[in-house]
Amino acid sequence: GENVEQHPSTLSVQEGDSAVIKCTYSDSASNYFPWYKQELGKRPQLIIDIRSNVGEKKDQRIAVTLNKTAKHFSLHITETQPEDSAVYFCAASIRAGGTSYGKLTFGQGTILTVHP
């Protein structure tokens, strides 16, 4: 089955700095890569996702890059703010609609702390 490794497990930055979280996956058939943000005591919420036919996607201060050859993808947060502090999870799956039924395999999570 799919295996997703996420690094680092903790990341501490100063407000205004950039933060980068990296994930690698094992199954070359995976073609959907979402990132979830989870604040303390809350549910995971999708912040950005990328499909395998795209190399990069941006949404304001957040961007995700995908390298299919190397089987890794990264989350980039620029101009970090204290409210970005949370746990971030990457995940990989084969897209819904096929026989994999959109099952997600998650990385272990990264605790991001943004210091004012």
Next chain:
Amino acid sequence: NAGVTQTPKFRVLKTGQSMTLLCAQDMNHEYMYWYRQDPGMGLRLIHYSVGEGTTAKGEVPDGYNVSRLKKQNFLLGLESAAPSQTSVYFCASSSLRTDTQYFGPGTRLTVL
């Protein structure tokens, strides 16, 4: 539109007791999932369902059973709870036409 809801929010069980967690979604999603979240291990898929009346095993199914008698509901059962099942349980749902999974607020379960 409540999205995905879960009941109860918290529960404490003694070893050997049973309980059922309820997940409900009002988005008419075909797919529903149950995950458990443990520190340092991310979210792991327990069971999932691709439609009413169908269920399948995920990554960590042992000790759990599920049922999906109605499209909008997905039940997770623990027949004989063990301390190793202490965790936060999340339900999620998604449409077969899109990829986004929407999560419920979670149930924090402690087994003593």
